[in-house]
Amino acid sequence: MMNKIKTLVVAFLLISISSFAQTGNQPIKIGYTNVEYILLQLPESRQIESELKTHSTQLENQLKTKYSEYETKLAALEKGGPTMDKVVRDDKERELMNMQNSIQEFQRNAQASLQQKEKSLVDPVINKIDQAIKDVAKENGYTWVISNQALLSGPEDGDISPLVLKKLGVDPSKVTEQAAPAATNPASTTTTPAKAPVKTTPAKKK
Template sequence: MMNKIKTLVVAFLLISFASFAQSNDQAPKFGYTNVEYILLQMPESKQIESELKTHSAQLENSLKQKYAEYESKLQAYEKGAATMDKVVREDKEKELMNLNNSIQEFQRNAQASLQQKEKALVDPVIARIDKAIKEVAKESGYTYVISNQALLAGPEDGDISPLVLKKLGVDPAKAQQTPEPAAAKPAAAPATSKSTKKKN
């Protein structure tokens, strides 16, 4: 799941804030944070991952059923093709081709469905994080907040993640230090090793 979230949070690589409270002779104040890290600390993160796993499992089960049907019909075709009437054989070949096309289309649609589901679940949380970052930046006088993924070096007191977590109602003391959740995998079918061949 979190690999895809990187795409969803790309807009947060650089978040700038105009600080009207600071006078022109004051140096800008920089802070940094990590949107993915904050997202992982929120209670919604586990719910999102759970819902994506459930959705992915449903798609995968449907795909397995389609693939099992294809394999069964392919084996039946291969056993009887030599003795089949030409019309029957061509009809079976057409049916197998249609099933194969259906499997490929389902795989594409399943991937799109999983991405849409993820976006629908993650976007509202990202919007809350965005709001919290901007509020923390304004309250603490930060002119700019950048992603720590783009940061090569910086002072520890520039990290506003604990402040953002507090703003979101999450206890920073209970935050995971190096969260690495398992990614929700999209439904995929096993590779088809057999192909339908016309026999003349």
């Protein structure tokens, strides 16, 4: 899930260079931080991960149920198809084709649903971080704040991450250097079922 969050943060990072109005001969003071790092230190990141995992599991279970029903009916047609009346067999083949189309549509909708769920959970936290960065910059006289991912070199005291964390209610002395452990990517588990049908078309007519 955290890899997915990183994708959503990228757009923010691209515009995370914040400028602040200068007055008179105010000297330029540049700070830097890492939005992704800050996000992963917040308690909200665990909540986001938990909710996405729950949502992903629900979608995955629904998809498995659809596949199981499809496989059962496909096996029944392959076994009894040769002795079925043509009208009955044709009807069951159409039913299988419709089920197959339904599964493919569900996969597409599940992916979109998961992405929308993720965006709805992450966006408010990103906005909160953005505001905290602006507040810290203003309170401490920073004229510019840039992402440290674009920083090649800089003074250690230019890192405003601890100040931003404090502003967000997190004790910087209690955070770890490493980001929160990555969770299973819900998108992959949702769109790739544990077992796909061996065959994608019903038994041939005889």
